[in-house]
Amino acid sequence: MRELSTDFLKAPAEAEQYGRCGIVAVVGRANVGKSTLLNHLVDEKVSIVSSVPQTTRNIIRAVLTEEKGQLVFLDTPGVHKAKYELNHLMNRMARNTASGADVALLVLDGSQPPRAEDEGWMRRLCRAEALPIFALNKHDLQPWHEEEYRELWNLVATEKGREPDEVRWYAVSAAASRGLKALTEALFAAVPESPLLFPPGLLSDFPRKLAIADLVREKFLDELRDEIPHALAVEVSSLEETDSQWRIRLEITVKRTGQKAIVIGRKGRLLKKIRARSEQELSQFYDIPVVLDIWVKVDPKWDRNHWVLKRLGYRQ
Numbered sequence: 001m002r003e004l005s006t007d008f009l010k011a012p013a014e015a016e017q018y019g020r021c022g023i024v025a026v027v028g029r030a031n032v033g034k035s036t037l038l039n040h041l042v043d044e045k046v047s048i049v050s051s052v053p054q055t056t057r058n059i060i061r062a063v064l065t066e067e068k069g070q071l072v073f074l075d076t077p078g079v080h081k082a083k084y085e086l087n088h089l090m091n092r093m094a095r096n097t098a099s100g101a102d103v104a105l106l107v108l109d110g111s112q113p114p115r116a117e118d119e120g121w122m123r124r125l126c127r128a129e130a131l132p133i134f135a136l137n138k139h140d141l142q143p144w145h146e147e148e149y150r151e152l153w154n155l156v157a158t159e160k161g162r163e164p165d166e167v168r169w170y171a172v173s174a175a176a177s178r179g180l181k182a183l184t185e186a187l188f189a190a191v192p193e194s195p196l197l198f199p200p201g202l203l204s205d206f207p208r209k210l211a212i213a214d215l216v217r218e219k220f221l222d223e224l225r226d227e228i229p230h231a232l233a234v235e236v237s238s239l240e241e242t243d244s245q246w247r248i249r250l251e252i253t254v255k256r257t258g259q260k261a262i263v264i265g266r267k268g269r270l271l272k273k274i275r276a277r278s279e280q281e282l283s284q285f286y287d288i289p290v291v292l293d294i295w296v297k298v299d300p301k302w303d304r305n306h307w308v309l310k311r312l313g314y315r316q
Contacts, residue, residue, distance in 0.1 A: 017200070019069025022102035022191025025130060026075050029117035032109040033137045037174035038062055038075045041184060044203055045285075065200045068188055072197050074101065101130045102191045110136035110171065113145050114152045122153055126160035131190050132167050135183060140173040209236040213312075215281060216250060216292070219274045224262065231255040232263065233302055233312055245289040246282075252296045255303075260296050271296070 026034050039045050042064045060075040104125050108118055125132045134153070136146055150169070157164040168186055172179035204211070213234040220232055231254055238249040254260050264271045275292050282290040302308045 017196045018193060019067075019196065020188045020191050021070040021072075021194045021197055023072045023074065023100070023197075024103045024105050024187055024191070025101035026073055026105045026107060027121060027125075028107035029115060029121065032107045033174050034107045035075055037107055037135065037137060037172065037180075038073055040174050040177055040180055041071075041073065042203065060204065062204050063198050063202050064184075065196065065198075065202075066188075069191070069193075070196045070198065070200075071184075071187055071191065073105075103187060104128055104130040104132050105187070106132060106134050108134060108136050108149055109138055110144055110146055110149065111138040111141035114149055118149070119152055119156060122156045123160065126156060126162050133183075133186060133190065134167055134169050136169065136171045137174055139171040139178060140176045146171065209239060210312075212236050212239075212248060212282060213250065215285075216274070216278045216294075219277050220252075220263065223270060223274060231259055231303075233308070235312055245291055246286065247291045247293065248282075249293045250295070252294060253299050253302045253308075254296065255298070255300050257298055260298050263296050 026038055028034055038060075042062045044062075062073045062075065064071045064073065106121055106125060108114075134149070136149065146169075153167060154164045157167075170179055170183045170186065172183055174180070213236050217232065217234040220234070224232075233253040235251045235253070236248055237251050240247045252263055254263055262270075265273075271294060275294055279290050279292050282292075299305070299308070
């Protein structure tokens with residue numbers, strides 16, 4: 001299994017390869033399916049997926065390399081109403097990602113009418129240099145609101161002095177793997193010819209410790225749903241590697257004592273279940289037995305603490 005690690009970048013490329021290569025910023029409001037779409041586009045799990053909004057907290061770079069070239073995807077947090085420092089950081093990361101990208105792939109939930117955040121992204125992309133491509137996701141669901149999105153874009157583009165027809169629209173279903181080939185072909189056609197940006201075998205340069213923490217956080221979101229969706233942080237405090245196994249110490253931080261009891265579960269059952277699921281998936285992913293040592297602590301202000309946010313990868 002290819003490893004989520006910047007160590008891969010230390011190996012020099014055997015020969016410089018050219019093709020259609022560029023950066024694609026995957027943007028949109030929270031819970032429209034950006035991470036699911038990205039995972040299916042690169043045919044590998046690089047971003048955690050949950051029905052809980054605002055699951056993605058970091059910008060995750062995923063790489064798709066084919067004979068025709070290479071697409072480097074930036075999966076961004078969904079823009080949402082910000083209350084605390086973490087929320088503001090997530091919004092700032094998402095809004096800044098489109099700058100410097102070759103293509104801005106705006107993911108919209110075609111099964112729901114447009115919202116204010118969708119219009120906000122359309123307005124933002126009118127000012128961006130990146131070529132906008134719109135993906136109407138969840139095409140397997142009904143009702144379908146494509147015309148409403150097109151009408152909204154026509155109004156916004158006309159107001160901002162852009163040609164409405166310059167945007168290409170693609171109806172896709174990430175969950176059902178529909179329309180992804182046409183979208184991928186369009187993305188390759190939209191990026192310039194250049195040398196490969198990353199080695200051909202690299203899937204992602206998202207730091208390994210952050211990737212492990214994100215996978216475990218996904219398991220908590222699956223089990224807890226709306227009980228403590230955004231009050232929980234997961235950090236890898238140590239990673240011991242041997243030839244026979246990896247032993248990883250994880251610190252789970254919540255904001256209140258009552259949340260700690262929920263995370264642990266009655267007689268520790270929930271924590272044991274999440275540890276077992278996480279160990280199984282991590283072992284399969286890294287092709288080595290993984291043992292997790294999980295500790296839960298309380299910090300009421302972790303999402304407003306500069307140094308905590310920096311350790312979790314939310315601050316540079």
